[in-house]
Amino acid sequence: MIRIPCPFCGTRDHSEFSYGGDGSIQYPALDAPVQDWHDAVFQRENICGVQTETWQHVNGCRMWLLVDRDTMTHEIHDVRPAHPGMAKVLGVTS
Amino acid sequence: MRYSGFKVIREALRGHKGWGPAWRDPEPKSHYDIIIIGGGGHGLATAHYLAKIYGQRNVAVIEKGWIGGGNVGRNTTIIRSNYLLDGNEPFYEFSLKLWEGLEQDLNYNAMVSQRGIMNLIHSDAQRDAFTRRGNAMILNGADAELLDEAQIRAEYPFLNFNDARFPIKGGLAQRRGGTVRHDAVAWGYARGADQNGVDIIQNCEVTGFRIEDGKCLGVETSKGFIGANKVGCAVAGNSGRMMSKAGMRLPIESHVLQAFVSEGLKPVLPGVITFGAGHFYVSQSDKGGLVFGGDLDGYNTYAQRGNLPVVEDVCEGGMGLMPMIGRARLLRMWGGIMDMSMDGSPIIDRTHVDGLYFNGGWCYGGFKATPASGYCFAHLLANDAPHPVATAYRFDRFDKGRMIDEKGMGNQPNLH
Numbered sequence: 094m095i096r097i098p099c100p101f102c103g104t105r106d107h108s109e110f111s112y113g114g115d116g117s118i119q120y121p122a123l124d125a126p127v128q129d130w131h132d133a134v135f136q137r138e139n140i141c142g143v144q145t146e147t148w149q150h151v152n153g154c155r156m157w158l159l160v161d162r163d164t165m166t167h168e169i170h171d172v173r174p175a176h177p178g179m180a181k182v183l184g185v186t187s
Numbered sequence: 188m189r190y191s192g193f194k195v196i197r198e199a200l201r202g203h204k205g206w207g208p209a210w211r212d213p214e215p216k217s218h219y220d221i222i223i224i225g226g227g228g229h230g231l232a233t234a235h236y237l238a239k240i241y242g243q244r245n246v247a248v249i250e251k252g253w254i255g256g257g258n259v260g261r262n263t264t265i266i267r268s269n270y271l272l273d274g275n276e277p278f279y280e281f282s283l284k285l286w287e288g289l290e291q292d293l294n295y296n297a298m299v300s301q302r303g304i305m306n307l308i309h310s311d312a313q314r315d316a317f318t319r320r321g322n323a324m325i326l327n328g329a330d331a332e333l334l335d336e337a338q339i340r341a342e343y344p345f346l347n348f349n350d351a352r353f354p355i356k357g358g359l360a361q362r363r364g365g366t367v368r369h370d371a372v373a374w375g376y377a378r379g380a381d382q383n384g385v386d387i388i389q390n391c392e393v394t395g396f397r398i399e400d401g402k403c404l405g406v407e408t409s410k411g412f413i414g415a416n417k418v419g420c421a422v423a424g425n426s427g428r429m430m431s432k433a434g435m436r437l438p439i440e441s442h443v444l445q446a447f448v449s450e451g452l453k454p455v456l457p458g459v460i461t462f463g464a465g466h467f468y469v470s471q472s473d474k475g476g477l478v479f480g481g482d483l484d485g486y487n488t489y490a491q492r493g494n495l496p497v498v499e500d501v502c503e504g505g506m507g508l509m510p511m512i513g514r515a516r517l518l519r520m521w522g523g524i525m526d527m528s529m530d531g532s533p534i535i536d537r538t539h540v541d542g543l544y545f546n547g548g549w550c551y552g553g554f555k556a557t558p559a560s561g562y563c564f565a566h567l568l569a570n571d572a573p574h575p576v577a578t579a580y581r582f583d584r585f586d587k588g589r590m591i592d593e594k595g596m597g598n599q600p601n602l603h
Contacts, residue, residue: 094495095486108496112486112601114440128586134598135438135529135585139427141489164441165489 095162098172101154101183113147115140116159116175141165147175189294209374210381215388218414219247221568222406224393224429225422226250228259228369228554229546231376231387232561233421233568235293238383240562241569246385247415248377249408251392255373258424261491261523262554263446263478265459265470267304267364268329271320274579274591275532276327281576282559283329283363289558295375297367298473303458304364305339307346307508308357313464317359324361332360343460346509353464353507364459366470372557395432396543403433403542419544419568421560424524425489426547433540437547438529438585440600442483443522444551445493447501449515451475460508467504469512477515479505483525483551485601493522525551531603532591535563535573535580544568545582550603 095107115137121129138144144164149157157175162168174180188194188207198205221237223230226248237243248254266286268279290297308314314333321331335357340348348355377387388410395407396418405414422429426439456471469479481501484493498520505512528534528548533556535546546564549556563574573580579591585598596602 106496107486107494114601115487131586132436136436137427137438137440138431138436139440139487141428141441144487146487162486164487167488167490 095167095169097148097158097160097169099150099153099156099158100172100174100180101156102150105150105153107148109150109152110148111151113149113157116145116147143170190296209378210387213386213388215247215249215386215391215408215410215413218405219386220245220415221417221419222246222413222415223248224406224418224420226254226377226387226389227257227421227423228255228372228376228557229423229549229560229564230421231373231380232557233419233546233564234380234385234387234561235376235383236562236565237569238380238385241565243569244384246380247413248380248385248387249391249393249406249413250387250389253389254377254387255370258523258525258553259373259557260370261446261521262369263468263470263480264366264369264472264554265304265364265468266299266367266555267361267459268555269304269306269320269324269331269359269361269364270593271323272591272593275593276323276329278559278563278576278580279556280324280327280329281562282556285558285562286367287363289372289375293375293379295371295378297371297375299365299367300473301363301365302470303360303362304461305334305343305458306359306461306463307339307355308359309353309355309464314357321359330361330363332362334358334360342457345455345511346460347507350507353462366459366472368473369554376561393429396540398433398540398543401541403540415542417542417544417568419546419564421546421564423526423547423549423553426526426545428489430538430545433538433543435538438582439526439548440487441489442485442525442527442601443488443490443493444480444483444525445497445501445520445522446478446480447498447520448472448479448518449477449512450518452477452515462504462508465504465507467501467508469505469509476518477512483527483601489524491522491524493520525549525553527600527603529585529598529600530590530592531594531596533560533580534582535560535567535577536582537567537571538582
């Protein structure tokens, strides 16, 4: 079991969370060339090592989180709210 | 050395002293016409067909560990060709036909057993979908048979027919599907390739490509540089890692899929059963163990081990489908790393680097594809053109909008 320290709820089993995917992907502008959209939608770094990824705490606070996790060891290095403004409103520091 | 019944009796009388190694253990030459990276099922099959069908005699397979130590020894050994889409079904039917002639081709007992595969139906909508799939299979020369509940009861009386959520209403059977001893597939292809002069180099890790002016000149390995006119990469599970050394990003993520085997039991399951609604499938090995599995763990990983929530989910699926499985004890479970592509279908194609070719993205359907994957990759490497049944497996299908999305999931690799 991977244990994810949710900044809102505390440390919980990963079965409470839904995996989003590679959190480093930035979608281009709507009028960007098709190639840029192709790369953002389909191409993946597929990192072996520490990857920043998104998880949603669906069976908890329902917040989206950015998690730095090692894809080889499953060790979690950092967890922070994906939406810093929301974290600020709720009084949580990452 | 050819294997035969006569040879077995002769060796039995002579104390089994005449069996030699099934393949050589050569040192790498400085240059080959074609190098295959990856001594798994697909890489070894590619080498075998390159030598036997396409007449290539100067070929090497380079494997970082020992042959057959990756996914070809970690799958649940099922073969079938029950696909729907035009890009897939001819390829998988070609593969099933190669399975049917495999043992004669290789002179090797791979225990190919066409015991049949059954996809269970639980609703009218699913029956419509499976009827369509069966028709697509028949149109492509495969066999398919739609069964009603009484026919399933006759074959598998112990299933949970009256489950409140997923009552069994019928099934789609492919009688020519079945199981194969997966280790023997790796060994048989290795022996076949070796007999035709292919060098199988184990414990030799490829650490990089030597690429000059857009052309691949060979591979850097833990045993030094090895030159090649053409390099084919067949390292599914680690495709992202390997191709990043050539500066490529792929439409692939690496995920872990778990498999399970129970203690040995008396024969109870005549064929393969898939319970798609509950994410569970099961067959019985010739040693008696129930071999079963379910879904991906769902997050990117390169660790060849899975996690407990999926163990619970798979075992719940098993209990839901055949409650008697609860009396059996789980013997072992393990994980393998899958190349999960963005549409759930594989890639066999050239790359933007001259002389560098790619075979991967097999998701969790790689084992059944082994013979056709090797055959088509060999065709591509020998002729620089795709084999007629693998023309859809191109890198540019995502760009061109020609995805082969068998499940209709879109670009969400952990759902395929």
